Amino acid sequence: MQAAILSFPGSNREQDAEYALAHVGFSCQIVPSHSAADFSGVDVIVLPGGFSYGDYLRSGAIAAKLPIMHDVRRAAKAGRYVLGICNGFQILTESRLLPGALRMNTGQLFVCRSVKLNVARNDSAFSHLYQPNANLDIPVAHHNGNYFADPDTLEQLEAEERVIFRYGDNPNGSMHDIAGIRNSADNVLGMMPHPENAALAHHQSQDGLKLFASLAARIGS
Amino acid sequence: MTEYRIAVQVSLRPDILDPAGRAAEKSLQSMGFAARDARIGKTITLTLDAADAAEAEAKAEQMADQLLANPVMENCSITVTPRM
Numbered sequence: 001m002q003a004a005i006l007s008f009p010g011s012n013r014e015q016d017a018e019y020a021l022a023h024v025g026f027s028c029q030i031v032p033s034h035s036a037a038d039f040s041g042v043d044v045i046v047l048p049g050g051f052s053y054g055d056y057l058r059s060g061a062i063a064a065k066l067p068i069m070h071d072v073r074r075a076a077k078a079g080r081y082v083l084g085i086c087n088g089f090q091i092l093t094e095s096r097l098l099p100g101a102l103r104m105n106t107g108q109l110f111v112c113r114s115v116k117l118n119v120a121r122n123d124s125a126f127s128h129l130y131q132p133n134a135n136l137d138i139p140v141a142h143h144n145g146n147y148f149a150d151p152d153t154l155e156q157l158e159a160e161e162r163v164i165f166r167y168g169d170n171p172n173g174s175m176h177d178i179a180g181i182r183n184s185a186d187n188v189l190g191m192m193p194h195p196e197n198a199a200l201a202h203h204q205s206q207d208g209l210k211l212f213a214s215l216a217a218r219i220g221s
Numbered sequence: 222m223t224e225y226r227i228a229v230q231v232s233l234r235p236d237i238l239d240p241a242g243r244a245a246e247k248s249l250q251s252m253g254f255a256a257r258d259a260r261i262g263k264t265i266t267l268t269l270d271a272a273d274a275a276e277a278e279a280k281a282e283q284m285a286d287q288l289l290a291n292p293v294m295e296n297c298s299i300t301v302t303p304r305m
Contacts (some may be wrong), residue, residue, distance in 0.1 A: 058291055065288055094291065101293040103233075108240040148237065148294055173238075 001026045002217050003044040004070040006088075008033040008052035008063045013085065013196060017048045017183065020209065024216040033068050039075040044218045045074075048090025049141070049194060058088030059102060059144040061219040069095050081215060087189035089180075096179055098190045099148035100155070104166075105142070106173030108218055112141040114170030114205065117179055117193055124164050125218040126189045129210040136207035138193040140171055145192040147174035149182075160166055160184055165191055224304040225277040231290045231297045232262035234297045241243045265289050268304065 002025040004016050016130040018028040028042065031037050032101040033052075052063040063069070069091070076082045076097060094099045105111055117125055130136075149157065154175060156165055165180035172192070180191030190192075195208025201212060233239045239260050246259035271277035281299045290297040 054254050057289065061288065061291065093293075099293075101291055103237070103294055106238060108244055150293070190246055 001044075001216060002042045003028045003046060004037070004039060004042045005029070005046045005048055006031050006033050006067075006068065006129070007048070007163060008050070008091075010052045010054055010085065011048050011050035013194065014106055015050035016194070016196040017085065020184050020196040020212050021046070023200060023209065025220070026212075026216065031068075033066055035068070039071055039080060042080060042084060042136065042216055044081040045075055047084040047091050048196075049083070049086030050187065052087055052091065053061070053142045055144070056115045058090075058094065060087060060092075060094040063087075063091045063194045064094035067179075071095060073189055076188050078185075079185070081219070082213070083126065084190040085194060085196065086140075086145075086192055089192055090144065091155045092188065092190040097188055098183060100147055100181075101152045102107045102144050102192070103146040103148050105146050105171070110141075110143040111141070111171045114198075115171050115179075115193060116216045117207075118166045118168050119164070120166045121161055121164050122163070123161075124189070124214075125187055126182065126186075126211055126214055128166050128219065135168060135187050136198070137205040138195055138198045139205075140193045142172070142192055145172040145176040147172075147176075147192075149175065152198075157181060164166050165193070166188060222274060223277075225269050225274070226302045226304050227267050227269050227281045227284075228300045228302075229265045229267075229281065229285050229289050229297055230262060231265070231285075231295050234294055234296055237294055242290055248287055253297075265303075274301055285291065297300065 198205040198208035247257040
């Protein structure tokens with residue numbers, strides 16, 4: 001199983017993602033974002049957390065326009081899994097691979113702490129190893145994590161059961177307590193919390209590991 | 222070709238809470254100003270060569286649509302001025 005972890009200027013969680021993916025059996029390569037990429041032998045593409053391009057203009061906006069994002073879009077269309085975590089989620093909304101936008105937290109503060117995360121759907125490739133409605137302990141670290149979408153989009157997300165994770169204690173003002181959403185084909189997931197930082201023995205929680213294990217089980221089967 | 226100065230003014234849509242604007246407004250109020258409805262936006266200014274003002278405006282709109290503003294949450298207004 002092969003994973004490609006993109007590294008944008010300002011990404012900072014590439015290795016955290018690598019450790020978590022390697023732990024469930026992926027071979028990982030960290031791919032610099034400045035040139036085109038061939039994802040044909042890759043099962044999962046990860047857009048990691050961080051502050052690509054210094055969050056200039058809007059979080060994720062400049063990264064979303066890089067040529068490599070055309071390759072990501074093509075790979076997603078071909079059914080490869082794409083996981084955007086934190087800044088990766090922001091890049092996915094800015095590149096329209098997922099709907100909506102991530103705005104400044106309502107409290108204006110950068111929030112860096114563990115949150116209660118509810119598994120709203122466990123029928124996803126990214127969440128099928130979790131118990132239904134499981135409550136997880138996963139850290140967030142962001143300033144622009146406040147999920148926003150127009151009422152029609154929100155209604156569609158709910159009707160199509162595309163909200164996979166919701167906050168139990170909404171730290172940022174996100175509409176409908178949304179912490180993570182998938183595309184309709186269930187091969188693209190964006191989420192603000194950091195499952196890769198709640199995965200290994202030395203982390204304070206290991207509740208994020210099953211997300212990576214879910215993907216590994218789906219790809220390996 | 223004429224040189225045009227472009228200003229793209231980006232603001233959060235009025236129905237969207239602007240936490241930074243709210244904070245600035247509260248600070249102004251605590252200083253004794255009767256300020257209301259503070260909103261924080263941004264202006265991107267740039268120079269562009271175009272055949273005429275219409276082309277400069279069209280290009281500026283494309284730049285705003287494709288990168289400078291996110292229509293999901295932002296509005297923008299564009300001014301185009303020939304550089305003398």
